[in-house]
């Protein structure tokens with residue numbers, strides 16, 4: 001089974017966000033970048049399926065040179081091959097999905113695995129977009145997956161429960177936490193990954209379909225009434241919830 | 249925006265999902281013409297949309313739509329939007345919308361603006377970086393697909409004079425239905441955080457799984473769902489389905505009560521768009537208080553029983 005795992009580099013979850021001077025993106029000064037946490041589940045799933053069925057795992061990302069770091073993590077975890085589509089701009093989800101789809105078409109993978117969302121733009125868009133561009137079925141937010149021949153059976157999280165779905169290979173899935181327990185790369189593998197080749201592909205030009213006009217930091221409109229724990233103070237809070245917030 | 253197609257999902261025989269009413273309300277406020285589009289639902293459920301100002305609903309009819317398939321639904325909606333030359337599609341960013349909205353955008357060569365929390369006639373605002381920033385986004389294409397963050401657009405009653413239900417027959421074949429839902433496993437018996445109007449969440453401050461009865465009792469009084477921080481889910485005290493935050497669920501209830509939760513950024517990412525937040529924590533410097541509307545600095549073991557008793561008295565329980 002040939003598996004393509006699409007990963008992305010994102011700011012560490014504890015990053016303090018500041019708006020850059022262009023007014024439409026974050027200031028990257030001092031920001032630590034990491035492998036998108038959901039992509040760890042995607043990589044792990046790809047590796048486990050390869051261990052079961054044989055084949056190859058290719059990790060792919062779209063981004064600048066700094067993204068080689070996450071490709072090295074993927075190689076250290078066990079990916080066979082790494083591809084960087086060099087596009088510093090990543091204008092919108094569509095342009096990223098389009099570029100991945102063009103490369104995927106040349107590889108004919110049996111399965112494409114992604115994280116359910118990138119934790120920068122939180123769009124949840126990549127798996128269905130990519131699948132549509134490739135004319136494939138897709139299942140988003142998969143928390144359990146079994147593959148038997150060409151048949152896929154998956155569970156995915158929905159509001160108030162789970163959906164059980166059936167599909168067939170080739171297919172695109174996006175991984176939810178709980179799908180597996182991602183392995184930690186071992187030190188010798190991390191060292192070896194440093195010298196493995198990363199295939200670089202120039203950016204394929206696309207027109208962004210959406211544009212960010214401005215980025216702002218949210219202004220807190222919170223009431224901020226903090227009090228002690230005496231019985232009368234608790235009574236006051238209950239009253240405020242009822243009369244001021246009107247939520248009970 | 250001239251003509252908006254709003255995707256409607258039935259909840260049961262009598263009504264649509266709340267997110268569908270929210271989408272109608274958001275669409276109505278742009279002043280554009282609106283047509284509801286559904287692939288299932290009883291007449292009563294579809295007509296209930298009149299309460300929120302909808303005048304036209306179209307139901308797609310096709311044997312391949314009898315068993316839910318995200319690919320078939322996307323194809324049907326896209327064909328309908330093209331047939332009426334709609335320039336805007338509005339879909340809730342719930343679990344269904346997360347699968348179909350991006351697909352429809354590709355089919356219609358449309359810009360896709362996901363997870364909006366404000367919608368205007370020509371653009372939208374959406375949170376990014378887990379709510380630590382927000383962006384104003386515009387589409388560069390003749391057609392645009394917007395998905396709306398659930399529970400943000402309050403559904404407002406605005407009864408229409410009447411509602412007509414029409415039908416549409418899409419052109420589908422098996423190649424459009426390569427993925428199918430074969431069953432749905434409901435979390436029986438308890439309310440899910442992603443559907444609840446009030447959530448009572450507990451964190452490591454509860455000290456052990458046995459003390460979550462304090463959280464459950466309060467949730468019971470308020471008809472609320474029980475939520476949890478990742479620390480307690482990872483410790484096995486609570487099921488993963490209850491986790492709120494970056495790697496759990498994103499919620500925006502009217503009231504979120506955080507008990508013994510420190511307010512780590514990853515937790516805030518999932519709940520900071522709640523309408524009102526009440527935090528209970530014994531550490532007055534806990535970051536959760538920075539996003540709280542109301543806070544009680546105190547021990548959950550002492551505060552929760554008193555709070556529950558006061559709320560019961562207020563609600564006459």
Ligand SMILES: Cc1cc2nc3c(=O)[nH]c(=O)nc-3n(C[C@H](O)[C@H](O)[C@H](O)COP(=O)(O)OP(=O)(O)OC[C@H]3O[C@@H](n4cnc5c(N)ncnc54)[C@H](O)[C@@H]3O)c2cc1C
Pocket residue numbers: 013037450451452453454476477478479480491492493494495496497507508509510511512513514515518528529530531534546547548549
């Ligand atoms: C990639 C990544 C993703 C993550 N995703 C999530 C996520 O989705 N959701 C999530 O919640 N976390 C997430 N986390 C973890 C997050 O960073 C915190 O570790 C976690 O939220 C802490 O949970 P907590 O508030 O219950 O525990 P703690 O941080 O240990 O806080 C416990 C709080 O309880 C208070 N307390 C203790 N005893 C009492 C008492 N008797 N009465 C009152 N208060 C008391 C303490 O003052 C403290 O503030 C993520 C982390 C990473 C790195």
